[in-house]
Amino acid sequence: MRLVSGPSRRWRRGLTAVTALALATTGIVVAASQASAAAGCKVTYSVNQWNTGFTGNLTVTNLGDPITSGWNLTWSWSGNQQVTQGWNGEFTQSGTSVTVRNPSWGAALGTGASVTPGFQATYSGTNTAPTAFSLNGTVCTGAVGGTSSPTPGPTTPTPGPTTPGPGTGAKVDNPYVGVAGYVNPEWKAKANAVSGGSRISSNPTAVWIDRIAAIEGTEGSSSNGAMGVRDHLDAALAQGAGYIQFVIYNLPGRDCAALASNGELGPTELPRYKTQYIDPIAAIQADSKYASLRIINIIEIDSLPNLVTNVDGAAGTDMCRTMKANNGYVEGVGYALAKLGPIGNVYNYIDAAHHGWIGWDSNFSPSATLFYQAATASGSTVANVAGFITNTANYSALKEPFLTINSTVNGQSVRQSKWVDWNFYVDELSFAQAFRTELISKGFRSDIGMLIDTSRNGWGGSARPTAASTSTDLNTWVNESRIDKRIHAGNWCNQSGAGLGERPKAAPESGIDAYVWVKPPGESDGSSTEIPNNEGKGFDRMCDPTYTGNARNGNSMSGALSGAPISGAFFPAQLTQLMQNAYPAL
Structure with a gap:
C-alpha cells in the first residue's frame, strides 16, 4: 500500500548546477568596536560550502546607539569570491570589496537589534573568510568603545545548517488563505490540448522536483517539461500569485516498495542529496526576489511511511530494510526541513500517506512517532513543519457519505468487510483530522494544519452511488455503498474509473489548511508496460492492467488503465476520464 511517483520537472536558467561531492561548514565570529564610546557592533559569519560555490550567513548586531537612517555593512575578500545573489539586504561588489545596504523595509537598527543578511557566491581555490567587518564605516569588535584589532576565531557549526530567509515577520497560520495559487503554464498547456481541458487548467497544481536536473531544467521541449525552479518562481511573480507549491522528491533509495517511482539516487547517496539537491533548492527559495510568495514544499512523499509498513513480513522489501537500517530517509527529511524551514516565506508539509496505508492501529501511531x-533529525526542529499532507497522488475518497466506520450490517461491523479490512477509517477527511491529533500528541505544534490531495479522488460519473445499499450481505452492502470504486484500497496506479475531486480550496474543514491538487491531473503514475528511459523510472506491475496483484493489495487485480506512459509523463486519456467522472461535476 503506497503512494505514487511524481512527475518530472526541469529548469533551464538561474544558478549553475552544483556538482559538489561533499558539504563543508565553517563558522567564524569577527568583532570590533567603533572609535566612539557610544557605538559598537558584532558580526557572526558562517559558510555552507561546496567545491565551486557557497552560501554565507551573517548576523549583524548593533551594540551602540540606535541607527535610524539606514545601515551598511562592508568587508573585503582575500580571494576571488563573487556574490551572485543575496537576501535581507542589497548587495553590491567592486573587486574584492562587498557592501550590504539595508533593504527598504529595514533601515532602522536599534540597540541590541540584529539583522541577518545572507548570500550565495562562487569561488575557486581557497575560500578564506573575511577578517574584518565594518558597520556604517566603523570596524566591529563585539564591544562598545575601544580600538582593539579584530580577532577572528572558529566557532562550532550548528548541526544541520540552515539558510536564512527573506521574510522579516512571523509566518501566517495558513499559507493558502487569502491569496491565489500559481498555475503551472506547462501543465495548463497540456490540459488545454485535451478536449474540455480548459475547464480545469486554471487550477493551481504543484511543481515536482524529482531529479537534480529538475532544479535547473532544460532548454527545448520535453514530455516532462523544461522549466526549472527559478523559472516557476519568476512565472509565479508574473502571474501575481500568492503561493506556489513544490514537491521535494529525490531521497536516496526513494520509494523503496515500488519500481515506477524509484529515483536517481542510490541508498548510500545521502551526501549528494544534501549538497546537489537540497542546498541549491534552498538557495533559490531564499532569494529575496521571491519574498512576496508563500513557497509551499511537500516533503518527500512515499518514503517515510514505507519504513513502517514495508520492512517486515510479506510486504517487506530489501530496499526498505536497507533504508531503515542506514537511516537515510530520516536524516534526509530532517536535513531538508532544517535547510528549508528557516526561510521566512517557506512552509513545509511532510507526506503522511493515506488512510488505506496507515489507518490501522499497528501503523497509525508508529508512523506519527x-x-x-x-x-x-539533522538539526531540524518541529518549528520547521507547517503541517502534513495525506492522499498525495492517490485516490482515497475525501468523504464516504453512505458509509462510516460505525456502520453495521446484520450486527456485523463494516470493519470486518473485505474492503475495510479492519481499518479504523473509511475516508480521507476523517483520517487526516484524526492523524493531526495524533501528531500533536507526539510533539508537533498544536497549530499544524493538514492538506489533502483531491486531484483524483472524486469517483463520480454514473458509478457514484446515491444512497446506502439495501443488501443484507456485509461485503455487498459495503461495495454498493462506497464512493471509492477501486478494487482494493492499496491500488495506486492510474486507477480506472477515477474522477477529479474537490477543486483546490483553502480552509475547507477543521484542522485542514487546504484541499490541493499536488498531483497534476493527467500525469501518469507509471507505464502500463515496460518503457526504457533515462530517468530512473522502472516498470511496476501495479501499473499493468493484467496484473493479478501481490500481498500488499490482497492479491487483487491492479485496476490500472492501459496505454499509460512512464510516471510523470502526460496521459491525455487519463485526464479525459478524470473530467468525465469529476465530483463535484464540471
Missing part, C-alpha cells in the same frame, strides 16, 4: 523522529 517516525515522523517526529525525522522532523527532529
Whole structure:
C-alpha cells in the first residue's frame, strides 16, 4: 500500500548546477568596536560550502546607539569570491570589496537589534573568510568603545545548517488563505490540448522536483517539461500569485516498495542529496526576489511511511530494510526541513500517506512517532513543519457519505468487510483530522494544519452511488455503498474509473489548511508496460492492467488503465476520464 511517483520537472536558467561531492561548514565570529564610546557592533559569519560555490550567513548586531537612517555593512575578500545573489539586504561588489545596504523595509537598527543578511557566491581555490567587518564605516569588535584589532576565531557549526530567509515577520497560520495559487503554464498547456481541458487548467497544481536536473531544467521541449525552479518562481511573480507549491522528491533509495517511482539516487547517496539537491533548492527559495510568495514544499512523499509498513513480513522489501537500517530517509527529511524551514516565506508539509496505508492501529501511531523522529533529525526542529499532507497522488475518497466506520450490517461491523479490512477509517477527511491529533500528541505544534490531495479522488460519473445499499450481505452492502470504486484500497496506479475531486480550496474543514491538487491531473503514475528511459523510472506491475496483484493489495487485480506512459509523463486519456467522472461535476 503506497503512494505514487511524481512527475518530472526541469529548469533551464538561474544558478549553475552544483556538482559538489561533499558539504563543508565553517563558522567564524569577527568583532570590533567603533572609535566612539557610544557605538559598537558584532558580526557572526558562517559558510555552507561546496567545491565551486557557497552560501554565507551573517548576523549583524548593533551594540551602540540606535541607527535610524539606514545601515551598511562592508568587508573585503582575500580571494576571488563573487556574490551572485543575496537576501535581507542589497548587495553590491567592486573587486574584492562587498557592501550590504539595508533593504527598504529595514533601515532602522536599534540597540541590541540584529539583522541577518545572507548570500550565495562562487569561488575557486581557497575560500578564506573575511577578517574584518565594518558597520556604517566603523570596524566591529563585539564591544562598545575601544580600538582593539579584530580577532577572528572558529566557532562550532550548528548541526544541520540552515539558510536564512527573506521574510522579516512571523509566518501566517495558513499559507493558502487569502491569496491565489500559481498555475503551472506547462501543465495548463497540456490540459488545454485535451478536449474540455480548459475547464480545469486554471487550477493551481504543484511543481515536482524529482531529479537534480529538475532544479535547473532544460532548454527545448520535453514530455516532462523544461522549466526549472527559478523559472516557476519568476512565472509565479508574473502571474501575481500568492503561493506556489513544490514537491521535494529525490531521497536516496526513494520509494523503496515500488519500481515506477524509484529515483536517481542510490541508498548510500545521502551526501549528494544534501549538497546537489537540497542546498541549491534552498538557495533559490531564499532569494529575496521571491519574498512576496508563500513557497509551499511537500516533503518527500512515499518514503517515510514505507519504513513502517514495508520492512517486515510479506510486504517487506530489501530496499526498505536497507533504508531503515542506514537511516537515510530520516536524516534526509530532517536535513531538508532544517535547510528549508528557516526561510521566512517557506512552509513545509511532510507526506503522511493515506488512510488505506496507515489507518490501522499497528501503523497509525508508529508512523506519527517516525515522523517526529525525522522532523527532529539533522538539526531540524518541529518549528520547521507547517503541517502534513495525506492522499498525495492517490485516490482515497475525501468523504464516504453512505458509509462510516460505525456502520453495521446484520450486527456485523463494516470493519470486518473485505474492503475495510479492519481499518479504523473509511475516508480521507476523517483520517487526516484524526492523524493531526495524533501528531500533536507526539510533539508537533498544536497549530499544524493538514492538506489533502483531491486531484483524483472524486469517483463520480454514473458509478457514484446515491444512497446506502439495501443488501443484507456485509461485503455487498459495503461495495454498493462506497464512493471509492477501486478494487482494493492499496491500488495506486492510474486507477480506472477515477474522477477529479474537490477543486483546490483553502480552509475547507477543521484542522485542514487546504484541499490541493499536488498531483497534476493527467500525469501518469507509471507505464502500463515496460518503457526504457533515462530517468530512473522502472516498470511496476501495479501499473499493468493484467496484473493479478501481490500481498500488499490482497492479491487483487491492479485496476490500472492501459496505454499509460512512464510516471510523470502526460496521459491525455487519463485526464479525459478524470473530467468525465469529476465530483463535484464540471
